Amino acid sequence: MSEMEEQTNPAPQxxxxxxxxxxxxxxxxxxxxxxxxxxxxxxVIIFIGPSIAPYYExxxxxxxxxxxxxxxxxxxxxxxxxxxxxxxxxxxxxRDTLSRILYGARTTIGISFVATMxxxxxxxxxGIAAAVGGxxxxxxxxxxxxxxxxxxxxxxxxxVIAAVGSTIPILIGITGxxxxxxxxxxxxxxxxxxxxxxxxxxxxxxxEGLWWxxxxxxxxxxxxxxxxxxxxxxxxxxxxxxxLSFLGLGVQPPMSDWGSMxxxxxxxxxxxxxxxxxxxxxxxxxxxxxxxxxxxISAHSGGKLAKRMI
Amino acid sequence: xxxxxxxxxxxxxxxxxxxxxxxxxxxxxxNVNRGEVVALIGESGSGKTTIALSALGYTKPGLxxxxxxxRLEGQDVITMPSEEKRQLRGExxxxxxxxxxATFNPALTIGEQVTESAVLHGHFNQEEAxxxxxxxxxxxELPDPERLGKRYPHQVSGGQLQRLMAAMALxxxxxxxxxxxxxxxxxxxxxxxxxxxxxxxxxxxxxSAIYVTHDLSVVAxxxxxxxxxxxxxIQEHGNAGQVINQPSHDYTRRLMAAVRxxxxxxxxxxxxxxHRRDTPALEVKNIIAGYGRKQADGTxxxxxxxxxxxxxxxxxxxxxxxxxxxxxxxxARVMSGLLPASKGEVLLDGEALQPDLRKRSRxxxxxxxxxxxxxxxxxxxxxxxxxxxxxxxxxxxxxxGQEKRRRIAELLQMVELPQExxxxxxxxxxxxxxxRVNLARALAASPEVLLCDEVISALDTxxxxxxxxxxKRLRKQTGVSFVFISHDxxxxxxxxxxxxxxxxxRVVEQGKTDHVLAPPYHPYTRLxxxxxxxxxxxxxxxxxxxxxxxxxxxxxxxxxxIGCPFFDRCPIAIEDTCDREAPPIRNIGDGHxxxxxxxxxxxxx
Numbered sequence: 011m012s013e014m015e016e017q018t019n020p021a022p023q024x025x026x027x028x029x030x031x032x033x034x035x036x037x038x039x040x041x042x043x044x045x046x047x048x049x050x051x052x053x054v055i056i057f058i059g060p061s062i063a064p065y066y067e068x069x070x071x072x073x074x075x076x077x078x079x080x081x082x083x084x085x086x087x088x089x090x091x092x093x094x095x096x097x098x099x100x101x102x103x104x105r106d107t108l109s110r111i112l113y114g115a116r117t118t119i120g121i122s123f124v125a126t127m128x129x130x131x132x133x134x135x136x137g138i139a140a141a142v143g144g145x146x147x148x149x150x151x152x153x154x155x156x157x158x159x160x161x162x163x164x165x166x167x168x169x170v171i172a173a174v175g176s177t178i179p180i181l182i183g184i185t186g187x188x189x190x191x192x193x194x195x196x197x198x199x200x201x202x203x204x205x206x207x208x209x210x211x212x213x214x215x216x217x218e219g220l221w222w223x224x225x226x227x228x229x230x231x232x233x234x235x236x237x238x239x240x241x242x243x244x245x246x247x248x249x250x251x252x253x254l255s256f257l258g259l260g261v262q263p264p265m266s267d268w269g270s271m272x273x274x275x276x277x278x279x280x281x282x283x284x285x286x287x288x289x290x291x292x293x294x295x296x297x298x299x300x301x302x303x304x305x306x307i308s309a310h311s312g313g314k315l316a317k318r319m320i
Numbered sequence: 321x322x323x324x325x326x327x328x329x330x331x332x333x334x335x336x337x338x339x340x341x342x343x344x345x346x347x348x349x350x351n352v353n354r355g356e357v358v359a360l361i362g363e364s365g366s367g368k369t370t371i372a373l374s375a376l377g378y379t380k381p382g383l384x385x386x387x388x389x390x391r392l393e394g395q396d397v398i399t400m401p402s403e404e405k406r407q408l409r410g411e412x413x414x415x416x417x418x419x420x421x422a423t424f425n426p427a428l429t430i431g432e433q434v435t436e437s438a439v440l441h442g443h444f445n446q447e448e449a450x451x452x453x454x455x456x457x458x459x460x461e462l463p464d465p466e467r468l469g470k471r472y473p474h475q476v477s478g479g480q481l482q483r484l485m486a487a488m489a490l491x492x493x494x495x496x497x498x499x500x501x502x503x504x505x506x507x508x509x510x511x512x513x514x515x516x517x518x519x520x521x522x523x524x525x526x527x528s529a530i531y532v533t534h535d536l537s538v539v540a541x542x543x544x545x546x547x548x549x550x551x552x553x554i555q556e557h558g559n560a561g562q563v564i565n566q567p568s569h570d571y572t573r574r575l576m577a578a579v580r581x582x583x584x585x586x587x588x589x590x591x592x593x594x595h596r597r598d599t600p601a602l603e604v605k606n607i608i609a610g611y612g613r614k615q616a617d618g619t620x621x622x623x624x625x626x627x628x629x630x631x632x633x634x635x636x637x638x639x640x641x642x643x644x645x646x647x648x649x650x651x652a653r654v655m656s657g658l659l660p661a662s663k664g665e666v667l668l669d670g671e672a673l674q675p676d677l678r679k680r681s682r683x684x685x686x687x688x689x690x691x692x693x694x695x696x697x698x699x700x701x702x703x704x705x706x707x708x709x710x711x712x713x714x715x716x717x718x719x720x721g722q723e724k725r726r727r728i729a730e731l732l733q734m735v736e737l738p739q740e741x742x743x744x745x746x747x748x749x750x751x752x753x754x755x756r757v758n759l760a761r762a763l764a765a766s767p768e769v770l771l772c773d774e775v776i777s778a779l780d781t782x783x784x785x786x787x788x789x790x791x792k793r794l795r796k797q798t799g800v801s802f803v804f805i806s807h808d809x810x811x812x813x814x815x816x817x818x819x820x821x822x823x824x825x826r827v828v829e830q831g832k833t834d835h836v837l838a839p840p841y842h843p844y845t846r847l848x849x850x851x852x853x854x855x856x857x858x859x860x861x862x863x864x865x866x867x868x869x870x871x872x873x874x875x876x877x878x879x880x881x882i883g884c885p886f887f888d889r890c891p892i893a894i895e896d897t898c899d900r901e902a903p904p905i906r907n908i909g910d911g912h913x914x915x916x917x918x919x920x921x922x923x924x925x
Contacts, residue, residue, distance in 0.1 A: 209700040211658065212761075215685070
């Protein structure tokens with residue numbers, strides 16, 4: 011036990027063992043993979059949708075297209091069932107559902123994406139500022155945020171749009187602002203957790219400025235949970251914008267958008283038309299697919315993210 | 321006789337990314353007989369917890385059983401259907417986790433949680449279970465056993481909570497207890513108390529136990545058999561006296577060699593005066609500091625440190641020692657400026673520093689570097705090692721490009737890490753390696769004073785011993801002064817020139833290491849010294865007989881405004897004096913001071 015003994019009888023080297031087996035890398039489960047394929051599918055549609063669409067989104071199909079030998083001379087064009095002319099049938103005005111879905115992907119996903127980005131820009135900036143600044147800045151920002159959070163999203167959206175009208179920039183602006191409140195809370199709580207960690211303290215002792223602490227120490231450590239939340243928030247925003255469109259305050263005709271397509275064709279349900287079901291299905295596939303990917307990422311980080319997001 | 325638990329050629333593997341298997345436990349076999357305590361000892365990564373958990377038929381996620389059997393009374397628990405496993409766990413085999421604070425639900429009373437499993441398994445009805453719990457509180461010598469069950473976890477001390485966890489495990493009269501490092505996170509004085517009651521309750525109940533730990537001295541007190549593990553294989557297996565007194569395997573000997581000798585005078589590694597200059601490197605004067613809002617008289621709402629003086633000479637090491645809650649980390653935070661002191665001065669090279677670090681100059685910041693306790697959390701997980709080490713070089717010394725890379729290579733060499741580690745992330749390193757990086761980052765600034773806050777507390781014995789060797793070498797090479805904070809007196813004794821003993825934010829004794837560790841002692845220093853576990857069987861029983869132990873063990877540090885804070889734990893306290901008046905500081909000579917009402921003659925007994 012004494013040093014003498016150790017010198018005369020050198021113990022063989024036993025290497026230090028690592029603390030834990032290396033963390034497995036993110037692996038997608040089969041629902042995750044399916045989700046990834048679906049999301050990829052819709053992303054491709056955004057880019058090539060209009061060029062592969064058989065008709066323009068606002069085109070009302072000619073009656074002649076629906077004339078069948080020995081049939082009616084002036085056939086109905088609205089709420090037609092799928093056929094060679096319109097693969098997914100037609101809507102209440104006789105427009106091609108498939109083309110409108112393909113065009114609508116760009117509007118719905120595009121607007122939602124830009125709105126989510128805006129929500130993140132506002133929410134993360136203010137959230138981190140509150141977490142780092144603390145004190146009065148934190149209290150002030152948090153209380154204002156709470157006030158906005160207490161108003162139901164859809165109400166707030168309705169009031170603003172009713173007041174200033176519905177254009178796409180206003181739609182994006184108001185959606186981004188409304189959802190920034192939720193992002194703020196998450197960014198602030200994630201930021202606060204990292205703020206009290208030893209490595210941030212180490213940076214403070216070193217004398218680092220705020221900019222370094224935010225960009226180098228905090229942001230890289232909250233990027234992953236924020237990315238997961240981005241997915242979920244994106245889904246909420248798609249649903250929100252679709253709801254607004256459904257109420258007639260979102261994207262205005264004749265532009266196609268999945269939410270307004272559901273609303274316009276609601277009457278079709280009475281005639282057994284699939285026109286309102288197709289856009290519903292499109293919204294469902296995209297949002298569920300994103301959720302399936304998010305579940306995998308969340309499970310990978312030990313389920314902690316999922317808890318925080320509730 | 322059939323053994324209670326038979327582990328037979330147990331193999332457990334981890335599944336890697338590519339689907340291949342990485343063996344964690346490689347064919348381990350041993351038995352646990354009734355009424356026997358078997359200790360599994362080894363360092364992190366040796367598979368000791370993994371093996372212990374297999375007694376519950378459980379593996380951590382990512383691991384799987386790939387061979388062998390674990391039989392409880394002849395029944396294999398690995399292949400058992402999960403419904404039967406549920407019956408087994410908590411009723412026949414109970415598990416005690418390392419951290420009691422994390423195990424108890426703060427929203428439920430202690431009684432509800434202690435009796436929950438026994439009632440759930442239908443072993444007892446609520447009334448019987450409560451009675452059983454009360455008798456266990458008695459057996460575990462917990463205070464106020466009749467009413468303890470009505471209290472909430474935050475209303476009892478850490479050591480008591482640890483014992484309550486034993487009550488929780490024992491409530492349904494399990495055949496086997498699995499204890500996973502139950503005393504590792506505790507202070508020495510608390511550890512003794514917990515060990516003692518664990519030992520007596522295990523004897524009283526006649527239970528069998530698997531005790532997982534990395535601490536040989538603890539094992540010597542409690543185990544009947546010892547199994548030494550390394551990398552998932554049994555290195556040595558024998559009864560406790562035999563393994564401790566005549567270790568036969570190289571690895572066991574290596575483990576024993578890393579156990580630090582008991583603190584005593586003459587171990588202090590006196591540094592030569594070569595780096596010494598007239599002005600001390602760092603000096604703190606009359607420091608008063610604490611937390612909470614400042615009051616009208618300038619003192620904080622909760623005052624932690626009161627009138628702390630200390631001087632750190634150039635190239636010297638000052639050890640700060642005390643139990644949790646004594647203010648030792650607060651003192652380091654005051655020195656670094658993380659927590660501005662309310663009153664008093666911090667002098668660097670004889671020059672007063674601003675209390676708040678944000679007002680200190682970059683040059684001053686550079687000279688005092690802080691090494692955090694947990695390397696796991698002190699290194700940003702998103703930065704590579706070269707980025708972590710490169711930043712202080714860039715920030716303080718303005719090094720860039722080639723020059724910076726050269727210096728990073730030198731630093732890695734200095735802390736004995738291979739060069740290729742520069743490109744790795746912290747999570748790819750082991751605990752000891754991370755702590756080396758943590759040190760290298762502080763050294764990168766070319767500091768004059770290094771504040772080391774419990775830098776080896778979280779490490780295994782051998783790894784910790786290596787870090788201490790490294791620190792000793794660095795001290796010689798660089799002439800840096802160290803402030804070495806620890807609750808482990810043995811470590812400080814082997815490393816520091818001077819020792820400051822803190823209790824409840826006050827300096828109770830300070831002086832050269834040899835003086836502090838030799839009589840006359842302050843009663844608190846004496847308690848600390850006698851609480852360090854010795855590596856021999858039977859030490860625990862002997863220690864419990866001493867006066868210090870009976871008076872002072874198992875009490876929490878309380879901050880007091882008047883009198884001597886150690887009053888209620890002190891075997892030689894004077895009623896009406898010690899609890900009323902602050903103790904005078906007695907100068908014993910050569911800078912050795914003791915704060916006590918008793919005179920130097922009265923200490924020596």
